[in-house]
Amino acid sequence: MNTEVSIAGITFKNPVMTASGTFGSGMEYGEFIDLSALGGVVTKGVSATPWEGNPTPRVCETPSGMLNAIGLQNPGAELFIKRDLPFLRQYDTRVIVNVCGHTEEEYVDAIELLNDTSADMFEINISCPNVKEGGIAFGTNAKSVESITKRLKAVSKKPVIMKLSPNVTDIAEMARAAESGGADAVSLINTLMGMKIDIEKRKPFLANRTGGLSGPAIRPVAVNMVYRTAKAVKIPVIGMGGITSGEDALEFLMAGATCVCVGTANFREPYSTIRTVVGIEKYMRNHEIEDIHELIGCVD
């Protein structure tokens, strides 16, 4: 049975990775699972300098989902390279570093710092709904998606995945713009902008007022966006949004995703990533599928 997939010439032993920001740099969930069993680990967003993030409350639960407004708090590239990357490199798994910035220059700075490390790829977050500058500002206009992709591709020594926002009229258009800019792959979806109000306090629950919705609640939206995007571009698509199991992941693969990421599900079940790997294999055995590529994009 073959579960190996590849993106930009880099192979993954299976298509299951972690979703950025839900898995730190692997250390915490590494207490529960063997990271070497995963196709890859996508790290929390890393910027050139340390970021403080937003005030609290930063998270709240919603039906079958949650809102977060962490604000991309991170220790900065230097400490990440010194501490987190070597930790991840102990495992036989691909390491994708998620990169964030407030300005184009900051993305460039982060990539330059990370270029000569052992990271396998970069995932560029142009879709965070929780920071005022940067993040989503770059990801909601096709022209700016294309131009930032071009700029970062010129700087990067590693394959570049552009992470797309669902908070747009047509995500396939953004994917095409990333493809024109030279992206090696696109990943989607980042969180959907949302809000929850505490009716007793008559205030938003989150200090940031709004946050990004994730978890099973967004899964059908994500599957549809992955489906439409996979039809629109030739580069590989990495799918995510509410995946908790092999069955959920298979929907994304059949919709056209080459890889999938498991995010919020980790909070409910620390073994979610492994369960997803095992679930996909079980389906393949039960349905006598020899090669996972028979499933990828099999839905018309």
Added chain:
Amino acid sequence: MNIIRQRMTVVSNDCLQPGIFSMWLKNRAITELAKPGQFIDFYLKDPSRLLPRPISICEIDRENDRVRIVFRVAGAGTDEIAHLDPGDTIEAVGPLGNGYKPQNDGAVLLVGGGIGIPPLLELAKQLKCKKTVVLGYRDENTFLADEFRQYADVLIATEDGSVGTKGFVTDCIEQNDVEANYVYSCGPMPMLKNVAKMAQEAGIPAYVSLEERMACGIGACLGCIVKTKEKDSHTNVKNARICTEGPVFLADTLDW
């Protein structure tokens, strides 16, 4: 492995007063590691409620492989837990957080307010020195007070004056001239702030236990931070994770 994910079996579940439950849960691995001031994340059966519910450890009974929690029904999640019967099991991850570091020299003051009282019980039991416990309640429903009396001198403050000092725990401490070398405290934020201020004025260290909205509970999501005065070594910014570096902090290290 310092964090265990296993099912815990409900040994008993008693209602202490309307809306407040005391539950003993059996699990050897979690009990063996448990320290006072740590907490356990409980996972709900309802699949639409994704996030685990953090509840503090109130007592540890190593002989019988069980820990006790005392909690208030605050919403649907704690309501589900309150409906568990002896023999039922619940998915748990723990013990989490750093817990209190018991200091056994001199005199210690323990200050608890409301649902912040339970986590101090095991600490009161374990401390070997002279100890005074000050408990703050809203009214005459003074849950756990008698249990604290087994281990320490207990003073009570109630907001409505029905028992002990009328007012807050800080009023009670002042009126009774309580002397101490260390303070341990858990309760609502305004209370913790006042206790920390009192301790600072008296020039003694105060350990406070904080609460924040959490998602992962194990340090991965950065949902639960508190502002600190110095750069935290894990986050590399002036934010510490309450679920991991806390929930107990030396009050002086926080940027209140």
